Amino acid sequence: MLLMLGAVLGLLLSGGPVRAESQYRLLVIAMPSKYHYEYVPVAREGLQRMARQHAFDMEWAGSPQVLEGDLGGYAAILLLNTPVEDLNPAQRAGFEAYVNGGGNVMIVHRAAIALPANSWPWYERLVGRTVGVHPMLQTAAVTVADRGFPAVWGLPERWLWSDEYYVTTNPYGVRITPVLNVDETSYDPTKIWPGQVAKPMGREHPVAWYHRPGKSRVFVTTLGHDVEAYRDPHYLEQLMGGIWWTATGLGEAR
Incomplete structure (x- = not known):
């Protein structure tokens, strides 16, 4: 016993590798699709680095089959470019049960x-x-819409970014809190492919937001189309802030 204690003490004093205790478990589901597949290895490496740096456990899944198992141990599930229409009825049911249970x-x-x-x-x-x-x-x-939210702490007030700026509607009357907006005067919101029509959303055009359906926390960022996003420090800071709040509920200014 004394020898074992001595070995542990020696490891600590020598600065040897001692892994911090995990704070929470995150499940990442990253299913490649027709237009989103190159990002997978780059995003995985970046998120693994975050997990080591910020002491949380990350489990990576390239298939939605994991949703058919026990999800109770995960503090949050991150759907990373996942085409959710590919989920079968059992996987949808498992995901809904997780969220309805407070996931x-x-x-x-x-x-x-x-x-x-x-x-x-x-x-x-x-x-x-x-x-x-x-x-x-x-x-x-x-532009930053909510400076008190952790996902934007590392971002400038006006952030030069290249992406697909989704046009959204609110048919179900869901109340969200915008975190980031895009300034439509800084790009052409009507520039689209022949045969399609895009209309401006106006002054309020959220590209990231959060809300609390029931007992759950949900953070959404519509940014992240290009693989190079997952090498960008600002973008990764946004993801980390979103992960932290979603998994723990901490950090939001009140």
């Missing part, structure tokens, strides 16, 4: 879209908005 969800970019529209009303209410079309990828000024 927390973070939704990133493509995962905010449920195709076709109105095919899964429960999920669209969870997102808080229904996504319609989006103009072509453009550079624009993203």
Whole structure:
């Protein structure tokens, strides 16, 4: 026993590798799709680095089959560009049960879209908005709408960013708190492919928000189309702030 204690003490004093105790468990579901697949290895590496730095456990899944198992141990589920229309009835039921039981969800970019529209009303209410079309990828000024929310602490007031700025509607009357807006005067919100029509949303055009359906916490960022986003420090800071709040409920200025 004395030898064992001595070995542990020696390891601590020598600065050897001692892993911090995990604060919570995060499940990331990242399913590749037609337009979103290159991001997977880059995002996985970045999120693994975050997990080590901020002492939480991250489990990575490339398939929705995990939703058919026991989800009770996860502080939050992150849907990272996941095309949710690919979930089968059992997987949808498992996910709904997790959320209805107080589970927390973070939704990133493509995962905010449920195709076709109105095919899964429960999920669209969870997102808080229904996504319609989006103009072509453009550079624009993203502005901070809620400086007290952790996802924007590391961002400037006006953030030069290039992305697909989703046009959204609120058919279910869900109340959200915008975290980031995009300034429509800084890009062309009508620039879209032939045969499609995009209309400006106006002064209030949220691209990230949060809300609390029931006992759950939900954070949504519609940013994150290009693989290079997952190498950008500001974008990763946004994700980390969203993960922290979604999993713990901490950090929000009151």
